[in-house]
Amino acid sequence: AQSVTQPDIHITVSEGASLELRCNYSYGATPYLFWYVQSPGQGLQLLLKYFSGDTLVQGIKGFEAEFKRSQSSFNLRKPSVHWSDAAEYFCAVVLNAGNNRKLIWGLGTSLAVNP
């Protein structure tokens, strides 16, 4: 069955440190790939997306993600984390089955930032 895996349930980093959040998917073809962020008490906001082309995509708030087909991964990175980045991060994929597109969500990674 198609699935999205975020192996890290919770990550803590120090402010100013680099960050990498992992996302893997299981699907035969290349799906559309997304990262969303949910700040405390807020709705989800799209950080970045990958449809095709350059496998390194830039998003908002200084985030980037790299699609690696060989690893079925789409990891999210940020070179220097700010305290305001503390949030829940969701990876999601859209499986393209003709007109029957299906959006599948990972379980999320909770990011805490130490001062």
Add this chain to the structure above:
Amino acid sequence: DTAVSQTPKYLVTQMGNDKSIKCEQNLGHDTMYWYKQDSKKFLKIMFSYNNKELIINETVPNRFSPKSPDKAHLNLHINSLELGDSAVYFCASSSPYNTGELFFGEGSRLTVL
């Protein structure tokens, strides 16, 4: 102007009551969704409407009934509320359908006592 707005933001009610959550989007999108987020932050799609037509109806108890009077509005009515209905309910919209680029409301936190 808020793109996707939900009301109320908080709802506290007793078991057995009926309640509604309203959602409106001013983005001109064709598709609207209701998601349920539980206490572990797990997101579950409940319903999806495309141009007022029900597209997705996941295995949700029939106590939950969506209604889309027009493509800018998608309301959620819940009958006979149960303790397990306590969650945050998110409305979202997209255009076209299910491209993955969703715009979310801020959520409605429902607490059933």
